[in-house]
Amino acid sequence: MLRVASVICIAITVGGWIAISQTSAAAAAGTCSDLSAQTTGCPEVTVEVDPDEVILEGEVDIPSTTDPRAAGPSGPAPTMPPLTVDRPDYTVTMPVTLSDLARFRPDPGTDHMQPNRWMVVGLDTNFYARATQHVKSGTLLGRPASVRFTPVRYRWAYGDGATRTTATPGATWQVLGLHEFDATATSHVYRNPGTYYIDLTIGYAPEYRYADGTEWIPVSGVIWVPANRLVAEAAAGAKTVLVEDECTINPSGPGC
Amino acid sequence: MGFRMLRTAAALAAVLLLAGCIPGEPVITPEPDPDATPVFASDEEALAAATEAYAKYREVLDKIFIGGATDLSQLENVATGDQLQTESDAFAEVNERGLHSSGGTTFEVQELQQYDAGASDGKSIIIVYICENVSAVDVFDQSGASIVSSTRPDTSLYEVTFDWATKMNDLLVSHKELWSDQPC
Numbered sequence: 074m075l076r077v078a079s080v081i082c083i084a085i086t087v088g089g090w091i092a093i094s095q096t097s098a099a100a101a102a103g104t105c106s107d108l109s110a111q112t113t114g115c116p117e118v119t120v121e122v123d124p125d126e127v128i129l130e131g132e133v134d135i136p137s138t139t140d141p142r143a144a145g146p147s148g149p150a151p152t153m154p155p156l157t158v159d160r161p162d163y164t165v166t167m168p169v170t171l172s173d174l175a176r177f178r179p180d181p182g183t184d185h186m187q188p189n190r191w192m193v194v195g196l197d198t199n200f201y202a203r204a205t206q207h208v209k210s211g212t213l214l215g216r217p218a219s220v221r222f223t224p225v226r227y228r229w230a231y232g233d234g235a236t237r238t239t240a241t242p243g244a245t246w247q248v249l250g251l252h253e254f255d256a257t258a259t260s261h262v263y264r265n266p267g268t269y270y271i272d273l274t275i276g277y278a279p280e281y282r283y284a285d286g287t288e289w290i291p292v293s294g295v296i297w298v299p300a301n302r303l304v305a306e307a308a309a310g311a312k313t314v315l316v317e318d319e320c321t322i323n324p325s326g327p328g329c
Numbered sequence: 330m331g332f333r334m335l336r337t338a339a340a341l342a343a344v345l346l347l348a349g350c351i352p353g354e355p356v357i358t359p360e361p362d363p364d365a366t367p368v369f370a371s372d373e374e375a376l377a378a379a380t381e382a383y384a385k386y387r388e389v390l391d392k393i394f395i396g397g398a399t400d401l402s403q404l405e406n407v408a409t410g411d412q413l414q415t416e417s418d419a420f421a422e423v424n425e426r427g428l429h430s431s432g433g434t435t436f437e438v439q440e441l442q443q444y445d446a447g448a449s450d451g452k453s454i455i456i457v458y459i460c461e462n463v464s465a466v467d468v469f470d471q472s473g474a475s476i477v478s479s480t481r482p483d484t485s486l487y488e489v490t491f492d493w494a495t496k497m498n499d500l501l502v503s504h505k506e507l508w509s510d511q512p513c
Binding site for chain 1 (some may be wrong): 390391394411412414415416418419420422423428430434461463466468470476477478480481482485487504505506507
């Protein structure tokens with residue numbers, strides 16, 4: 074008789090321990106500051122930047138109800154065994170922890186070149202990127218969450234061993250008001266004929282906003298996303314190049 | 330065989346002893362350290378002390394936020410541990426972004442969750458549920474524009490943990506987290 078009573082007692086103690094350990098596990102991530110409580114409301118959202126995506130994570134504890142699913146937006150919650158405590162006027166409430174993840178990936182940009190898909194050995198080939206600031210939207214704990222990606226870095230691997238990282242995406246010769254084969258901030262000169270594979274990777278700076286927060290909150294870190302690969306032929310000693318004037322008249326003209 | 334059974338019985342007895350399980354005694358409340366004098370004589374006294382400590386905590390935090398978080402020196406008198414860290418970090422952001430608040434948060438202590446009469450210095454001693462109301466609070470950026478979200482809940486229920494600081498002879502808020510996202 075004594076042994077049976079003691080075994081029940083152990084079960085309750087273990088149950089109590091589980092409840093306490095769950096509370097403190099949720100606690101580590103769930104601390105709430107006045108700044109959050111008074112601007113957006115808690116829970117706080119933690120942000121993680123992976124090599125290719127931004128992960129927003131939110132967590133909230135809610136008291137258990139007869140139907141835990143009724144309490145939160147995140148679908149079925151774990152069902153807990155009922156816990157009774159042999160002490161008058163005391164009830165133990167098992168929290169149900171709702172946690173949610175939302176993942177956001179930036180769109181890749183595109184790489185372009187002038188002339189298109191060929192270059193002249195010894196002359197500048199102009200590369201430029203097209204990438205725009207864009208917003209990806211999702212849902213976190215039943216409320217809207219968004220991440221805004223802004224392109225900030227462009228890393229070209231020109232295929233001949235040379236690389237260049239710029240803060241500018243570059244632009245066409247026309248837009249820059251330059252002549253064909255002029256040097257630009259993103260142009261490159263190939264020294265040898267051959268086939269080249271040019272790879273561009275665009276670095277996006279992420280910011281996030283949770284539950285219609287009014288301000289974008291910057292996240293440290295840059296997400297690098299590869300753009301399309303360009304394949305181009307460099308012609309050796311091009312015999313014919315269209316130029317503005319005859320080279321004999323204007324020897325310093327573009328292409329001469 | 331007989332010896333093994335005896336050994337099993339002895340092991341079970343040891344487990345029962347370690348678990349502090351003697352029938353008829355409360356099982357959840359940790360046994361107080363016989364050498365320590367309980368800080369509070371009863372649950373009611375503990376709850377009253379927590380209410381008083383939280384009022385002090387709220388007063389200090391509201392004052393810091395309204396003043397643009399230029400002076401954090403009072404924070405250590407009302408908060409410790411996790412909560413001190415969280416609020417210090419958040420107030421650093423407030424200061425950096427040039428934010429400030431107006432109005433103040435009101436609160437109502439709802440219920441005592443637990444009081445551990447045997448808790449030692451620097452350990453969690455009281456946990457209570459507190460309902461906070463931020464409907465009178467506005468938060469402004471440098472240009473004076475409000476940055477309060479239209480979806481901010483007016484009231485939220487928090488689980489607030491207090492540590493006992495012997496040196497200060499006072500309760501300090503060591504942890505505060507959202508307990509329910511339902512209005513309270």
